[in-house]
Amino acid sequence: MRVKFWGVRGSIPTPGRLTEKYGGNTACVEIREKKNRVILDGGTGIRELGLTLVKEMPxxxxxxxxxxxxxxxxxxxxxxxFFTKGCTFRVFAPSILKTRVEAILTQQMEQNVFPVPFAALSSKILFESLPEEGLQYGDLHISFFELNHPGKAFGYRISNGEETVVYATDNEIHRAKHKKAFKRTIKAVRGADFFIADAQYSSEEYLRNRVGWGHSTYEEAMAAAREAGVKKLALFHHDPMSDDITLGKRERSLRKKYRDISLFFARDGMAVDVASH
Ligand SMILES: [Zn+2]
Ligand SMILES: [Zn+2]
Structure with missing residues (x-):
């Protein structure tokens, strides 16, 4: 499986010189396995991904x-x-989210905020329920689990039978403050080869005034990855206030501190080949 990061920033895009190394696009990750393609989230990173996708029609x-x-x-x-005939999208979502996604995608293209309505798009977009037990999509098995985030969010476990990737962003876990969520995450991530985890803050930032905002710290993401037996960890959903210098310093110090796990801060444009272990 090949994972490509198209957007790694949380909350709001952060273009400009201070963030050019890690990137300023909001959440979007692509997973490819042979002919199967899965896109996780449609933050601003999806625009550039779209430019490559339209070259591969249908x-x-x-x-x-x-x-x-x-x-x-x-x-x-x-x-x-979305605007191109010959492109088909199958939106898989847990039922509560399915209704919400369908409504919101239409709303964010209403005339008062966008010139082209969702109903006028030329591609085929199908909304399908993702059952509790997950489903097989080509060579990939996709299942979901609940995250700890205001308004509810979901994580996904995607496997080709040999390698497993878990995507869990917008998830507040903490060994002391959010024990249940921490345990639930470990259960869902257990044995994964590659874990893409919400790690928006340093512990200091989190404890200062961000408890309950729905995001985790580098340390808690690390702790969950270790307990779940993950070998490779991407810290994701970088805070808009963290510039390249800050992220670079933090990444270096975490890598020095935790040598038993391969960890890095995700960057826009970065591709990772997932190998089983
Ligand atoms: Zn977010
Ligand atoms: Zn959120």
């Missing part, structure tokens, strides 16, 4: 959303494949 893509907060949907009105 195409079918599975689309999964963690939830419908702006930073996870705001790139979609500028996602060229």
């Amino acid at each position: 195409s079918e893509t599975a689309l999964l959303f963690s939830h419908t907060h702006w930073d996870h949907i705001q790139g979609l009105p500028f996602f060229q494949p």
